[in-house]
Amino acid sequence: MSNKTYEMLWDCQFCGTTKNLGVTHRFCPNCGAPQNPDSRYYPSDEEKVAVEDHKFVGVDVTCPACNQLNGAANEFCQQCGSPLTEGAKAIRLDEQTKEAGGSFESSGSRDLVQEQFDAQMEEIGVKPKTKNDEKSGNNLKVFAIIGVVIALLVGAFAVLNMTESATVYADSHSWDRTVSVEEYSEFTTMNWRDSRPAGDNMSIDLGSCTQRQRSTNRIPDGETCRTVRQDNGDGTFSERQECTTRYREEPVYDDWCRWRGNRWEDAFNRQTSGEGLIPEPYYEDVSLNCEGQKRLGCQRADYSGNYNVNFKGNENRTYTCGFSQEVWAEVPIESVWTIEVRRIDADAGLCNTLERQN
Numbered sequence: 321m322s323n324k325t326y327e328m329l330w331d332c333q334f335c336g337t338t339k340n341l342g343v344t345h346r347f348c349p350n351c352g353a354p355q356n357p358d359s360r361y362y363p364s365d366e367e368k369v370a371v372e373d374h375k376f377v378g379v380d381v382t383c384p385a386c387n388q389l390n391g392a393a394n395e396f397c398q399q400c401g402s403p404l405t406e407g408a409k410a411i412r413l414d415e416q417t418k419e420a421g422g423s424f425e426s427s428g429s430r431d432l433v434q435e436q437f438d439a440q441m442e443e444i445g446v447k448p449k450t451k452n453d454e455k456s457g458n459n460l461k462v463f464a465i466i467g468v469v470i471a472l473l474v475g476a477f478a479v480l481n482m483t484e485s486a487t488v489y490a491d492s493h494s495w496d497r498t499v500s501v502e503e504y505s506e507f508t509t510m511n512w513r514d515s516r517p518a519g520d521n522m523s524i525d526l527g528s529c530t531q532r533q534r535s536t537n538r539i540p541d542g543e544t545c546r547t548v549r550q551d552n553g554d555g556t557f558s559e560r561q562e563c564t565t566r567y568r569e570e571p572v573y574d575d576w577c578r579w580r581g582n583r584w585e586d587a588f589n590r591q592t593s594g595e596g597l598i599p600e601p602y603y604e605d606v607s608l609n610c611e612g613q614k615r616l617g618c619q620r621a622d623y624s625g626n627y628n629v630n631f632k633g634n635e636n637r638t639y640t641c642g643f644s645q646e647v648w649a650e651v652p653i654e655s656v657w658t659i660e661v662r663r664i665d666a667d668a669g670l671c672n673t674l675e676r677q678n
Contacts, residue, residue, distance in 0.1 A: 323558045325376075326368040328360040328551065331429045338429060339363070342555025343371055346389060355389055355555075357382065357410035362427040362549065362557060371556050379553030381407035392554065412551040420545045483660040483670065487677070488631040488639060490655045493648065495601045496593035497625040501608065503587040504618045506580070513575035519583035528578035533571045541568040587619060597649060601625060631657060631669070639669035 328342035335351040346355050357380055363369075378392025384406045388399035396403055418424055511517050513529060545563040552558055590604040603623055610618040627648035631639045639659060643651065660673035 323560045325371045325374040325552070325556050325558050326363070327371055328555050328557055329363045329367065329426070330355055330357075330359045330361070333359065339367065341369060343374075344369075346555075354387070357389060357553075357555075359430050360410075360413070360551070360555065361430055362413065362416060362424065362551070364426040365423045367426060368424075374556060376552055376554060376556075379412065380410040380555065382410070383407055410553045412553045415548055415550050417546055417548050420547075422547075424547075424549065480662065480664055482663045483673075484663055485658050486633050486637075486661045486669070488633040488657050488659055488669075490629050490651050490653055490657065491632045491638070492595060492630045492653070493597055493651070494593070494595050494628045494630065494640075495625065495645075495648070496591060497601055497603050497623070499590040499603050499606050500622045500624070501587045501589070501606060502584040502620055502622070503609075504582060504614055504616055504620075505585050506582055506616065507585060508578055508580050510576060511579055513577050517579050517581065519581035522579055522581035525578045525580055529575040531573045532576040534574040534576075535572045537570045537572055538567040539570050540565050542566045582616065584620065601627070601645065631659065631674075633659075633661075637661075639671070641669070641671035641674060 327344060329339045330342060330345075331338045332340060332348040332351060332353050333356060334353040335348060337348055337350040340348060340355070342355070342360055347353065348355070381390050381392060381394070381404045382388070383390060383397035383399060383402055383404060385402035386397060386400040388397050389410075390397055390404055390407070394404060397407075413427065416424060416427070507519065508525075509517050512534065513524065516522055542565075543563040544566050545561055547559055547561055549557050549559045590606055592602060592604050594601065606621060608619040608621060611620060612618075625645065626642055627645045628640050628642050629648060629651050631641065633639065639661075641659075656677040658673075658675050658677060660670045662668045662670075
């Protein structure tokens with residue numbers, strides 16, 4: 321639906337004539353007083369008058385010298401000839417919305433003297449704010465709170481990440497090693513028919529599949545429309561229709577099946593650990609079934625280890641850092657190092673900042 325344009329209404333502040341047209345009546349048809357753009361308001365659906373072939377050129381401007389209302393296309397005042405570069409633009413009313421089947425009511429005549437008085441009273445704190453002002457104020461408070469929270473989070477992050485250098489010395493060594501053994505075994509699992517699980521010789525058990533909801537489709541199901549009217553600021557307002565697609569949810573079903581196959585699965589772990597460099601780190605001996613073969617019952621092993629040096633600093637604070645086995649074995653007891661520690665928690669050392677001093 322294309323935009324349609326209609327005339328705003330305004331009331332004469334001098335003779336009291338109401339419902340003058342924003343474009344047709346630039347002066348009061350009763351007393352000839354000039355239109356005050358601040359007095360404009362939306363008409364009801366029954367009162368609105370269409371503007372044919374309207375060309376929008378911008379928001380009206382009030383002459384700073386004589387207060388004459390001028391169109392945005394004018395560079396100089398039609399009344400006194402003064403330049404309009406410093407002229408005040410007409411204040412536009414907020415958009416209004418109606419749902420399908422609804423109707424617009426008039427936004428009502430405006431008492432500009434009362435509005436100015438109320439604004440002054442609100443400014444000095446004598447009169448409570450209106451609901452719209454309270455809503456605007458609440459929004460500002462929300463934004464302010466969000467800003468404060470963000471600032472606090474940024475500040476907290478900065479504080480938490482502030483570090484300082486500490487001198488430490490190597491106090492002791494520790495290590496642990498793990499042998500992780502896997503066995504090639506039969507297994508069963510549930511999955512979708514078209515999602516083959518990882519493994520070998522995979523197959524679906526006959527008759528094991530059942531229907532189960534797998535997802536949901538969003539199906540277009542018409543439109544939800546509303547009409548929005550917007551003050552153009554030149555004595556007119558535009559109406560436009562905004563529509564969004566409405567959807568319904570439909571379940572999608574698929575086959576949920578029991579799969580059978582073979583794969584490597586965890587069998588057991590064997591761990592060893594120790595303090596110091598002697599005896600040297602070692603793995604526990606494990607006996608593997610048909611090692612190196614891939615058939616049911618055969619086993620394979622994975623070997624891993626951790627090699628840590630414990631450092632001590634001021635106030636007996638300790639820091640444990642991991643190394644490769646080769647570097648770990650070359651760290652002398654009592655050797656002096658520096659490490660960056662967090663100011664907020666001196667027990668938290670950053671091992672990647674370790675530097676040897678002797």
